[in-house]
Amino acid sequence: MTTEDVFGQIDPPQRLLMGPGPVNAHPRVLRAMAADMMGQFDPEMTTTMNQTMALYRRVFMTENRRTFLIDGTARAGIEAALVSLLEPGARVLIVRAGRFGLLLSEIAARIGADIRTLDVPWGQVATLAQIEAALVEHRPRVFACIHGDTSTTMAQPLAGVGALCRRYDVLSYVDATATLGGMAVCADAWDVDIVTGALQKCMGGPPGSAPITISDRAAEHIMARRHVEAGLRAGGTTDGVGTRIGSNYFDLSMVMDYWSDKRLNHHTEATSMLYAAREAARVVLSEGLEARFARHRAAGAAMTAGLRAMGLTVYGDDAHRMPSVTGVYIPEGVDGERVRDRLRMDFEIEIGTAFGPLAGQIWRIGAMGYNAMKHKVLLTLGGLEAALRQEGFTLPSGAAVDAALASYTASD
Structure with a gap:
């Protein structure tokens, strides 16, 4: 038996994916993925990265200059946000109203965060009053929630949440994996600090890239953690403030530099996924x-x-x-x-x-x-x-x- 007999060409069924995701990718996105590779510091490559950032600012409805892609599925974006915002012992308040709220707890536990929760029965959402009461009770450093949890099919209202978090000096994170491109994800109007998304659901692309947008306030917090680490290496003291970001790949302080004009090498950008994300955003914005x-x-x-x-x-x-x-x-x-x-x-x-x-x-x-x-x-x-x-x-x-x-x- 030859190799060809055992391993033929990939020929998946033409299935209509009407579950909670992934879904069928738009043909324009699939065609974009067939484009040729470029070197990661080629001017055409960095121009494509800049164009992708500009497109996703419009998708996220934000002016955040730090709006780019995390290479990996939706969970890569979630983990990058949490591991960069949180450190061991930092207090986080998580709204848990479904499976993916529980996922935030799982990731925060691996970081060693001090986890506090606002638990809501599956099929319901948290009210603004409940969120404020939990912020007052727990005084977290970070607030995290899911915008649309596909495990329950419910969407958490977020108007006013960012303002509450800023009132109590809390950094905010929203997982918009299942809503980006299908519902309004208003990063600026919500006044939240970090929002992550995905391609494989409402954006109409394949899994493998996680768009992210980061406020200046969150970026300053993340960069301060890196500066504290550099001070420790130089023999300085921190009076217990700040710790090493517990991941290299998901260290947003490094990824932000990679996507900035500095172009500091961090990883090799997933070129085909960059093309996919760029085209998915173009499809979304051309529709309006x-x-x-x-x-x-x-x-x-x-x-x-x-x-x-x-x-x-x-x-x-x-x-x-x-x-x-x-x-x-x-x-x-x-x-x-x-x-x-x-x-x-x-x-x-x-x-x-x-x-x-x-x-x-x-x-x-x-x-x-x-x-x-x-x-x-x-x-x-x-x-x-x-x-x-x-x-x-x-x-x-x-x-x-x-x-x-x-x-x-x-x-x-």
């Missing part, structure tokens, strides 16, 4: 942010209308549901995994399962980025209806697609 947000809202509303027309119960509070991911309860007596398998095998459509206390209780159905489109929503609803019927669930024939179409008509 408000038009894109409206397209995601229309897709989410149509998906919700279709699911309810099937007689299914949608999970969570409509007021705080992300438009890009909808949770729906698996009907009693129906094997949720068999339905997902039927969708995948018969229709080449993927929907998501759930985490933690929601495991086995809900499906998570996405409509984000390149997939937040009318025909893809209709195909998903039609396939789900057929798969449920094959599993013996009785439902009105065609009602889901009709309801989704009516929803789209109403939103036009």
Whole structure:
């Protein structure tokens, strides 16, 4: 048997990814990734990096000059933010209302931070009053939360949060992995210090790059930690203030210098992912942010209308549901995994399962980025209806697609 017999060319199925992410990448993004390599200090390469920074300032709705990419999936951006803001013993307040709030705690624990939490039942969000009360009670150095948690499909309101944090001299971090490019991520209007995102969800790109934006205040804090470390090496004292940033790769003080005019070598930029991120931002901005947000809202509303027309119960509070991911309860007596398998095998459509206390209780159905489109929503609803019927669930024939179409008509 030859090597060719065992390892043929990559030929993945043309599957419609309608789960909580990743989703199908926009064809323009895939084409951009096929462009040739450049040397990391080539003037054309650094120009491309500068263009990418400028594009993401518009995506993040910010004037932050330190707006760039972390090479790695969304979690790379999250870890870079936390490991650079926090040090052993530093107090952090984390809003935990789903799986990804718990992830922030896991990362902070590895850093050795003093973790305090504002725990909210899954499916709910924290109020501004609850956040202020927790800031007053715990007096943290850093506040961290998730904007849109795909484990619960809820979006945390953030208006006023940054102002509260500044009032109490707290640095703020927001994980916008699942919302960047699909909902307004207003870094400046929110007045938050660091926001991270991802390509593989509403931005319509592949996993592997994490856009980040950093305020001057956060940058000064991070750079001060590096200066303290340099003083220690020179034999100085710090009176217990500041410690070494506990990662080289995720040390934002070094990555900021790499993306600045200094171009201080830190790592070799992931060139193909840079191209992907640049093109994803161009696609988003050429559509227009408000038009894109409206397209995601229309897709989410149509998906919700279709699911309810099937007689299914949608999970969570409509007021705080992300438009890009909808949770729906698996009907009693129906094997949720068999339905997902039927969708995948018969229709080449993927929907998501759930985490933690929601495991086995809900499906998570996405409509984000390149997939937040009318025909893809209709195909998903039609396939789900057929798969449920094959599993013996009785439902009105065609009602889901009709309801989704009516929803789209109403939103036009």
